Amino acid sequence: MRISELSRETGVPVATIKFYLREGLVPEGRRTSATQAQYDEEHVARLRLIRALVGPGGLSLALVHGVLEAIDQPPESIHDLLGVAAGAVERPAGRLVDHTRVHALMERWGWRIDNKDCSTHAALAEALQALDDAGFELPEGALDAYQQQMAAVAAVEIAGVPTDSAAAAVRYVVLGTVLVEPVLLTLRRMAQQEASAQRFG
């Protein structure tokens, strides 16, 4: 198909497609003349992926670049691969915070502490610190409940990782991480409304 059809098919404006081509986010089409090229389903899929990542995913173009690289050139071990994918969509921790509290929690939960990959520990320490700073105390047992529920969520998700293709695995983790977050958070809010109606309605 020509670039105009590619645009119609994906809802991405021609000027934006040209920008992505120049930036190397979308592979070149097959040249049919000096000014024309043909595109195929691979281009459609790639554009839909980029649109999902920059739109609801909320990723910057630099992060999209990193994600697409991990998809195009995946590392060998699936665990490393998942680490790259998760790292690409990680929010940078804003402050230096003490991980001691997080490591103590992880020990209590029986989670292994991998010191190579402390960035999520920093993120959790920071999130807990923000609760403290706001003078917000979680209800008794809430943190352990959160951990249990998220372990159940992760178990379903990791069981679903496709293992036949590295690219498919990375795509699954990156999209599953970024795109499922709004699903989870919205379900939490809807569940709160339901629980509030049951208790106070």
Place this chain on the structure above:
Amino acid sequence: MRISELSRETGVPVATIKFYLREGLVPEGRRTSATQAQYDEEHVARLRLIRALVGPGGLSLALVHGVLEAIDQPPESIHDLLGVAAGAVERPAGRLVDHTRVHALMERWGWRIDNKDCSTHAALAEALQALDDAGFELPEGALDAYQQQMAAVAAVEIAGVPTDSAAAAVRYVVLGTVLVEPVLLTLRRMAQQEASAQRFG
């Protein structure tokens, strides 16, 4: 205490405190002369709250205004109060999307469909649409698992709503919604790392 002490106590710069005072986000201190005023623990608490909302909470000043208004002038029914609090921190849905799929899911889950408050439905419809747009299929049963886990999370949270004071209830919902989101999402990522290490490590 004087404004300089208030600044030291809360880590908020004097110029920022003066801005919040002008904007009416923080109540005036008790005037002791034409150029000086005294502040107390109420001001410390209010500044810590604002700092948590604009910082890790990521709220705009306009939203902080709405949240503080709900805290200062709470509605009568606790269920309405929780609705105001949740609405103040709601992400606006970006597109008009069909709620039919969401209402069908809610019926399956036995959740009441309150047509007065469809904004979370729009948010879920949009989040699911984003998965479709990206060509991402959730693993079999994942959505029901997400709903179950989030219902368990919400049950703990709503059980913890303080009912003795409206201001405390609103504060709990607003902060609990905004500040707990990063906790939940980070726990999910840590749980994924743990599950991945167990399966592939």
